[in-house]
Amino acid sequence: MKKIELTFSNTLTSLAGNKYGRQIYDEQVSGLIGDFDDVLIVFPDQITEIATSFLQGFFKVPVDEIGVEGINKNFRYKSNIANIDDVIKTALITMR
């Protein structure tokens, strides 16, 4: 399993914005996960809210590579946000 621990400014508690999601993917994830097989994304404890816009930007490249079903099958998440799996599924299925 490839474990990727995302980092953010200490003062940041919420994530929003498609462009920002894409930026974080490019800066902290791109190039690290290769074939997208068995990936654990760890959101830091300080992050208590994530908007679907951020997630759609963050997952744009993986969705283009392996599709929504591929992500559901290969990606796992660790977060303080109780419904993180549901929010990510909503973001993925409604992605344009």
Next chain:
Amino acid sequence: MGETGSNISLDVVALIVSVVSVFASFILTKIELAHNDKTNSLNLENEYFRKVFTDFMVNNVPSARSALYVTESGILSGKQALINELHNIMKQSLYYKYADYEFYDKMCDKIQELEDFLVDGYNEIDSNSITDMIDSYIESIYLCLHNRYQGDSMPD
């Protein structure tokens, strides 16, 4: 020749009138069928629209909006119910992602503008303006839905 010729002319005129009548009848029937098809299609479309969006607009959003409040320290509380409604309607209206992509894209943009504000953006404005801004975002979503229902062009 005179009377016979006149009879033939009348027969020809009668034949032409008959053919034109049949042709006109055929065209009118086709137009009526096309109109009925369009009406049925619009009725089906409007029925589906109402099924998807009525509760969202009439009950769910107003109810979730009423749970919002800004604390004395400027924190926006009670927002999860509204965020959940925004997520639900994006999923429940997925039909339009395939039936009318332009509308679905525009609607989701407006929904996500509100979600971004609820999650993150409200920190950046005066606390006295937070609920006004939320109402403005909701109005924008409703206008987008109203215009789609009316068949008008969508606002930017």
